[in-house]
Amino acid sequence: MRSLKSILSVCALTLAAAGANAEVVVIVNPKNPAANLSAEQVAALYLGNASTFPDGGAATLADQPESAAVRGAFYEKATGRSAAQAKATWARLTFTGKGTPPKELKSDADVKAFVASDPKAIGYVDSSAVDGSVKAVLKL
Amino acid sequence: MSSRFSIIALAVAAALPTVASAVDFSYSGFSTAAYSQSDTDLADVGYTSQPDSIDKGGSFETDSKLGVQLTAKFNDIVSATVQGVAYTDLTGDFEPHLDWAYVRAQATQSLSFRGGYLRAPTFMYSDSVFVGYANTWVRPPLEVYNLSPVYQLLGVDATYRAQLGAFTVTVNPYFGESEVDVSTLKLDVPEWKGLATTVNVGSFQARVGYGVIDLETDSNSVAALTDPLFAIPSALCGGCASEAQKLLIGGARIANLNIGVQYDDGTNLIASEYAKSNTDGGEYFMPDRYSAYVTYGRRFGNLMPYATLAGMRRETPMSTNAISIPMLSAAVNGLIASQGATDQDSYSLGVRYELPSFSVVKGALVKFQYDHIDADGRGNLNNVQPGFDGKIDMVSASLDFIF
Numbered sequence: 001m002r003s004l005k006s007i008l009s010v011c012a013l014t015l016a017a018a019g020a021n022a023e024v025v026v027i028v029n030p031k032n033p034a035a036n037l038s039a040e041q042v043a044a045l046y047l048g049n050a051s052t053f054p055d056g057g058a059a060t061l062a063d064q065p066e067s068a069a070v071r072g073a074f075y076e077k078a079t080g081r082s083a084a085q086a087k088a089t090w091a092r093l094t095f096t097g098k099g100t101p102p103k104e105l106k107s108d109a110d111v112k113a114f115v116a117s118d119p120k121a122i123g124y125v126d127s128s129a130v131d132g133s134v135k136a137v138l139k140l
Numbered sequence: 141m142s143s144r145f146s147i148i149a150l151a152v153a154a155a156l157p158t159v160a161s162a163v164d165f166s167y168s169g170f171s172t173a174a175y176s177q178s179d180t181d182l183a184d185v186g187y188t189s190q191p192d193s194i195d196k197g198g199s200f201e202t203d204s205k206l207g208v209q210l211t212a213k214f215n216d217i218v219s220a221t222v223q224g225v226a227y228t229d230l231t232g233d234f235e236p237h238l239d240w241a242y243v244r245a246q247a248t249q250s251l252s253f254r255g256g257y258l259r260a261p262t263f264m265y266s267d268s269v270f271v272g273y274a275n276t277w278v279r280p281p282l283e284v285y286n287l288s289p290v291y292q293l294l295g296v297d298a299t300y301r302a303q304l305g306a307f308t309v310t311v312n313p314y315f316g317e318s319e320v321d322v323s324t325l326k327l328d329v330p331e332w333k334g335l336a337t338t339v340n341v342g343s344f345q346a347r348v349g350y351g352v353i354d355l356e357t358d359s360n361s362v363a364a365l366t367d368p369l370f371a372i373p374s375a376l377c378g379g380c381a382s383e384a385q386k387l388l389i390g391g392a393r394i395a396n397l398n399i400g401v402q403y404d405d406g407t408n409l410i411a412s413e414y415a416k417s418n419t420d421g422g423e424y425f426m427p428d429r430y431s432a433y434v435t436y437g438r439r440f441g442n443l444m445p446y447a448t449l450a451g452m453r454r455e456t457p458m459s460t461n462a463i464s465i466p467m468l469s470a471a472v473n474g475l476i477a478s479q480g481a482t483d484q485d486s487y488s489l490g491v492r493y494e495l496p497s498f499s500v501v502k503g504a505l506v507k508f509q510y511d512h513i514d515a516d517g518r519g520n521l522n523n524v525q526p527g528f529d530g531k532i533d534m535v536s537a538s539l540d541f542i543f
Contacts (some may be wrong), residue, residue: 040306040342049308049340051301052249059217066497080343080406084442084494087503091542092274094168095209096267097221097244097254098299 023127024074026138027112031119032057039136043079045122047089048099053122061102062111062123070108074124078139149153164213172272174203174279174538182528183521185513188286188481189322191232193522194534201228203279203538205270207239219244225270230322239270239292239484252299260314261291261336262351264400264413272540276409276446276492278509281433283452283484286520287417288396289426290318290329290353308340318353325359327389334396343405349398357423358389365471372465379462383472385421386456392422409437409444419456427456427480451485452520458482484519487512505540 003018026042028034033055044050045059053059064071066083075083104109108129114123116133123134130136167298177198178185186202193202207225214220223240242256259267263285279285293314302309314336316516318329334351369377369384385391400413412434419426430453437446459476463469490509497503513532518524521532 004332028228037187044308052303056249066502082406082439082494083438083440084503085406087542088274091170091271091503092268095170095207095271095274096259097240097242100166100211 024070024077024124024139024140025127025130025136026074026078026122026124027115027130027134028053028122028137029115029117029119030135032122032135032137034137038077039138039140042122042138046075046102047079047081048085048093048117051099058120059122060118060120062114062121063102063104064108064111064124065104065106068107070124070126074140078124078138154204156187162214165210166213167208167210169208169543170205170271170273171541171543172203172205172357172380172538173200173205174271174272174536175200176202176278176534176536178532180528180532182525183515183518183532184523185282185511185532185534186522187230187282188520188522189230189324190228190522191230191323192228194524194536201232201234201270203536204228204234207270207273209240209325217246227270230320232323250301253296254299255296256294258293258297258314258316259291259294260318260334260351261349262288262291262331262334263349263398263415264347264402264411266291271542272507272538273503273505273542276411276435276437276444277448277488277490278507278538281413281435281448281450281486283431283450283486283490283521284398284413284415284433286481287415287429287431288351288353289327289355289394290320290332292320293318293332295332306341310336310337310338310340312336314351316332325357325361325389328356328358329353330356343403345400345402346366347400347402347403349396349400351396353394353396355389355392355394359389362387362475365468365475369463369468369472377464377468379464380468381462383462386424387422387472387475389422391424392426393420394418394426395420407439409435410445411435423456423480424476426477427454429454429456429481437492444492446488446490446492448488448490450487452481452483454478454480454482456464481520483516483529484521485514500543501541503542505537505538507536507540509536509538510534511536 072083075086090101107123111123111125112134115123176194178194181196184193184195205227209223211221220243224236225239226236228234229489240257242254244254246252270278293316297314300311315333318332320327331354335348338347366384366387368379372380383506395418397416403410414432416430418428433450459473463472488511492507495504499503511534515530
């Protein structure tokens with residue numbers, strides 16, 4: 001009985017740790033006037049339903065590589081869709097001239113550098129990568 | 141002359157690197173390799189008038205495609221896009237086509253204009269129907285998607301997008317012309333105009349499209365029948381001239397109304413469209429019809445089973461008693477009975493499975509689909525032979541990539 005309990009608590013701890021590791025933060029350039037964004041607003045941008053920030057300014061989207069765990073976690077949490085579903089949506093938009101898919105970068109550091117250097121940029125990174133060069137607008 | 145030419149050439153060559161460095165080029169592509177086979181040789185399934193479409197002998201051609209797109213972005217406002225797609229056209233040849241070639245100007249954040257070769261948004265998925273990776277099915281429900289004889293527009297369109305609280309409203313008017321080579325004749329569209337309005341809210345999308353197509357054709361295959369009908373004074377045969385007009389594709393006007401809804405919450409997908417086509421002139425060949433389909437799919441991780449129900453109803457009568465001259469009446473009724481789509485129902489069951497991406501392939505899918513078609517007569521089918529009982533069972537498999 002006791003051993004089962006300890007196994008369960010280990011499981012719970014592992015799950016909690018995995019959850020903490022997978023915390024995704026949406027970041028924008030410090031010059032962006034938005035103090036925070038809702039998951040719906042971020043989803044609209046990353047599913048091609050909106051191309052501007054709430055203040056009307058154009059948005060340039062950064063994506064993570066397909067192999068990065070943070071990519072799947074971001075799409076699941078922000079849009080309620082898998083990264084593959086978002087890809088099908090972007091294929092539709094790309095080949096009908098209705099949108100340009102997010103720019104795929106190589107790592108958290110690259111996304112952060114991209115967002116820090118472009119006032120129109122938005123991206124997402126693992127929470128551990130966030131620093132003063134960018135502004136966190138949504139924790140997922 | 142030649143020295144002036146070489147000076148110009150030199151100047152262009154010198155300018156190219158600076159232009160090229162300022163232009164942001166991007167390329168992408170899509171492909172579908174699909175095979176379908178039915179259980180009959182007495183009728184073919186495919187796009188209207190497409191020769192060699194799907195029958196018992198099987199077809200790789202009907203749904204297979206290869207598309208490559210190149211976009212040059214000159215600045216934040218102007219870009220140019222070219223998309224070449226190889227597919228089997230209505231002459232039956234698998235060959236490359238310049239499907240899209242346009243210059244786009246983003247006038248404001250919410251308003252853009254395009255000019256060139258475009259695909260008109262007649263139905264909800266008309267403009268992306270060749271991109272297998274973006275679609276649920278192996279092919280769109282043909283009961284609806286066969287209602288328009290043309291897809292490609294040479295002209296201009298505008299897209300206006302407004303954010304009204306939680307609602308995104310997109311208004312897309314278009315105007316231009318078109319032409320298409322069918323195996324037996326060439327269709328010209330001197331004027332094509334339409335409007336598509338879409339509302340998105342959360343997981344829900346609703347769309348209304350309306351388009352008017354004016355048709356001309358070089359074919360005069362029914363002149364032997366229509367010439368005498370027009371020649372007879374209306375005092376002798378009141379209905380002759382108007383019935384003759386219904387046999388002429390040249391001068392016909394097709395009005396397409398389309399209402400579509402889509403709900404996609406990430407797990408459940410529902411897509412449904414209603415379409416109504418009214419033809420003024422030539423309706424014995426392109427009858428007035430209405431059709432609808434509903435698709436439901438449910439995602440289990442990478443796997444999505446889906447089901448579709450579709451139907452089409454013909455409204456143009458299959459005979460006429462407006463011609464008072466017996467011999468002509470018999471000839472016209474014989475022609476009417478042999479032309480134009482008739483009622484058809486179908487259901488489809490399929491699965492769509494997302495494969496892991498690899499190398500330059502950014503996304504890969506495999507789909508399997510079973511269709512059962514139940515046509516009243518020739519339905520919406522091609523090359524229908526005597527003895528066809530209206531029923532077709534068909535299986536399809538496709539492999540879709542984006543790169």
